[in-house]
Amino acid sequence: MAILINEDTKLIIQGITGRDGSFHAQQMLEYGTKVVGGVTPGKGGSDVSGIPVFNTVRQAKQATQANTSIIFVPAQFAPDAIYEAIDAELDLIVCVTEGIPTLEMLKIVNYLKDKKTRLVGPNSAGIISPGICKVGILPAMAFSKGKVGIVSRSGTLTYEIASHITKAGYGESTVVGIGGDPIIGTNFIDCLDMFESDPQTEAIVIIGEIGGTDEEKAADYISKKVTKPVLGFIAGQTAPPDKRMGHAGAIIAGGKGTAQDKIQAFEKVGISIIYEPEEVSEILAKFLKK
Amino acid sequence: MKIHEYQAKEIFRKYNIPTTQEKVAFSLVDAKKIMQELTYPVVIKAQVLVGGRGKAGGVKLVKNEAELQSAINSILGMNIKGFIVKKVLIAQAITIDQEYYLGITIDREKQCPVLITSASGGMDIEQVAQTTPEKILSVAISPLLGLKSFQARNLGYQLFSDHSQVNNFVNIAMVLSRIFFELDCSLVEINPLVLSDNKLIAVDAKIIFDDNALFRHPNLTQLRDLDSEEPSEIQAKNADLSYVKLSGNVGCIVNGAGLAMATMDLIKRYGSEPANFLDIGGSSSPEKMREAMKIITQDQNVKAIFVNIFGGITRCDDVAQGLLWALKEENINLPIVARLVGTNQDQARAMLSNSVVIFAETMTEGVKKIMKILKG
Numbered sequence: 001m002a003i004l005i006n007e008d009t010k011l012i013i014q015g016i017t018g019r020d021g022s023f024h025a026q027q028m029l030e031y032g033t034k035v036v037g038g039v040t041p042g043k044g045g046s047d048v049s050g051i052p053v054f055n056t057v058r059q060a061k062q063a064t065q066a067n068t069s070i071i072f073v074p075a076q077f078a079p080d081a082i083y084e085a086i087d088a089e090l091d092l093i094v095c096v097t098e099g100i101p102t103l104e105m106l107k108i109v110n111y112l113k114d115k116k117t118r119l120v121g122p123n124s125a126g127i128i129s130p131g132i133c134k135v136g137i138l139p140a141m142a143f144s145k146g147k148v149g150i151v152s153r154s155g156t157l158t159y160e161i162a163s164h165i166t167k168a169g170y171g172e173s174t175v176v177g178i179g180g181d182p183i184i185g186t187n188f189i190d191c192l193d194m195f196e197s198d199p200q201t202e203a204i205v206i207i208g209e210i211g212g213t214d215e216e217k218a219a220d221y222i223s224k225k226v227t228k229p230v231l232g233f234i235a236g237q238t239a240p241p242d243k244r245m246g247h248a249g250a251i252i253a254g255g256k257g258t259a260q261d262k263i264q265a266f267e268k269v270g271i272s273i274i275y276e277p278e279e280v281s282e283i284l285a286k287f288l289k290k
Numbered sequence: 291m292k293i294h295e296y297q298a299k300e301i302f303r304k305y306n307i308p309t310t311q312e313k314v315a316f317s318l319v320d321a322k323k324i325m326q327e328l329t330y331p332v333v334i335k336a337q338v339l340v341g342g343r344g345k346a347g348g349v350k351l352v353k354n355e356a357e358l359q360s361a362i363n364s365i366l367g368m369n370i371k372g373f374i375v376k377k378v379l380i381a382q383a384i385t386i387d388q389e390y391y392l393g394i395t396i397d398r399e400k401q402c403p404v405l406i407t408s409a410s411g412g413m414d415i416e417q418v419a420q421t422t423p424e425k426i427l428s429v430a431i432s433p434l435l436g437l438k439s440f441q442a443r444n445l446g447y448q449l450f451s452d453h454s455q456v457n458n459f460v461n462i463a464m465v466l467s468r469i470f471f472e473l474d475c476s477l478v479e480i481n482p483l484v485l486s487d488n489k490l491i492a493v494d495a496k497i498i499f500d501d502n503a504l505f506r507h508p509n510l511t512q513l514r515d516l517d518s519e520e521p522s523e524i525q526a527k528n529a530d531l532s533y534v535k536l537s538g539n540v541g542c543i544v545n546g547a548g549l550a551m552a553t554m555d556l557i558k559r560y561g562s563e564p565a566n567f568l569d570i571g572g573s574s575s576p577e578k579m580r581e582a583m584k585i586i587t588q589d590q591n592v593k594a595i596f597v598n599i600f601g602g603i604t605r606c607d608d609v610a611q612g613l614l615w616a617l618k619e620e621n622i623n624l625p626i627v628a629r630l631v632g633t634n635q636d637q638a639r640a641m642l643s644n645s646v647v648i649f650a651e652t653m654t655e656g657v658k659k660i661m662k663i664l665k666g
């Protein structure tokens with residue numbers, strides 16, 4: 001089953017002719033993702049690794065029946081690329097671009113409210129349903145098909161934790177990087193809800209970090225709606241206040257958004273806390289058979 | 291990006307928000323010259339990019355030249371939470387009938403900007419919100435429409451009974467919203483907004499710009515005060531590295547912000563303190579790794595270095611190359627533990643096999659090795 005992406009995913013890549021876009025087009029193709037097209041205005045008619053390039057998302061969708069897009073467009077032009085994909089009524093947009101102005105993102109998430117399109121990101125490492133489909137920049141070797149759903153605000157930290165789950169033999173159903181920005185299209189709760197109703201997923205790992213209150217809200221949701229075992233990791237216990245820790249969203253502002261608050265919120269509702277990445281497999285062993 | 295009060299007030303005046311009459315002084319000579327235009331009493335305010343200057347003694351009311359002299363001498367050069375005061379604002383003192391708070395910030399939870407106001411101005415607004423939340427009034431602003439006058443009016447009538455005061459308040463709120471949207475702010479704040487002889491005047495001002503939007507406001511970047519930033523953090527920014535200096539003794543170089551934070555936390559968990567946060571970024575280059583080593587080793591507190599790389603797009607051999615360059619070019623006598631897994635890990639290990647670098651298989655093992663070295 002998996003969530004968000006599967007064998008029916010037909011992907012186009014916005015910004016396919018750029019350095020990152022063309023590299024990851026190849027990577028996703030090799031992984032088995034159905035990459036049906038790319039979009040770069042002005043480069044329509046050409047191809048990248050045999051993938052046809054179109055001038056507009058509408059043209060690409062019409063020619064390929066694409067339902068998903070991944071965006072590698074630079075921050076300056078990424079908002080327009082997102083609007084274009086929403087206008088073409090794609091089901092899912094994954095935005096990898098980092099550094100989009102916050103006000104642009106506020107406009108986008110508000111514009112999205114009555115639209116059928118789901119946005120994951122921006123500043124997202126993407127999504128992988130191991131063995132089936134990859135829409136993102138995640139390194140394939142960290143993942144294997146299995147039963148643990150992961151939702152995370154990070155990239156490499158996710159690969160780190162997933163690699164222990166993979167090594168222990170549990171594998172992952174789907175891994176979703178929701179992005180390190182303060183304003184994002186899909187949050188923890190959206191993914192928890194999907195994992196809860198996905199039969200392939202038997203346990204959920206949620207990887208949060210300092211900044212905002214999304215982890216606290218997720219904890220509240222888990223206590224009310226999630227029956228599957230949930231494990232939680234929070235990065236940034238040693239982060240100083242009022243300093244941005246790499247991700248635009250990772251900042252303790254006005255004393256709010258500390259790792260301690262988030263860990264407490266998790267503990268209060270019975271989420272098993274992972275203190276060291278490699279502990280994840282021991283904790284999973286309490287809930288799952290291999 | 292934070293700017294100083296005097297810079298924020300200049301923006302306010304450009305947008306016709308009334309402020310106190312004021313000028314910046316870098317020395318006593320400047321201050322005396324400024325006093326030819328202002329009349330005592332005036333307020334001397336330290337210009338530093340950190341809150342709590344009042345409590346630290348960085349704000350003084352002076353009534354004559356003798357007091358001016360002693361205030362300037364004590365405030366200039368003062369250390370406020372690690373920031374050295376290099377300039378002061380000299381502002382005309384005004385009568386205060388009432389102090390208000392007025393600000394716009396981003397509510398991450400509601401995913402919109404929010405206008406916040408309170409009749410409890412002049413205090414730390416976060417504290418007011420915590421102790422007396424009923425004194426905080428707020429309204430969500432549509433990112434697509436901006437602040438509407440009626441929204442500001444609704445709040446204004448809860449704060450003022452006089453129609454003309456409500457109108458003044460609404461005008462200032464609307465302008466503040468314009469500044470917020472036009473300049474891509476993450477915070478604009480007037481605290482306090484003072485009612486003085488029936489007029490509303492911005493007595494203090496704070497603006498923070500969204501770093502991610504500075505590319506479309508090239509004129510704002512010249513407001514950056516490089517003196518107020520950690521020199522090593524500026525050096526890192528110029529090399530496209532994400533670096534935050536901390537006070538511990540274990541330097542760390544990591545790829546990815548989340549993994550970098552998790553690495554810091556693990557160092558603390560095993561009994562030491564991280565010296566920094568450093569993310570070399572997604573797509574690696576040996577040059578960036580070399581620069582990262584330079585920055586870390588400049589920190590005299592650093593007693594050991596932990597390199598933690600989970601290679602994906604980042605290639606371990608690139609990291610190894612940068613490490614080798616740094617070891618060759620710089621005089622580095624610190625123990626280095628490296629945990630390099632993922633893309634091209636075997637090449638990386640081969641490259642480093644004749645170096646001083648100690649290998650670890652996992653991040654926990656790496657941190658344990660660091661602890662053992664530190665304990666001798």
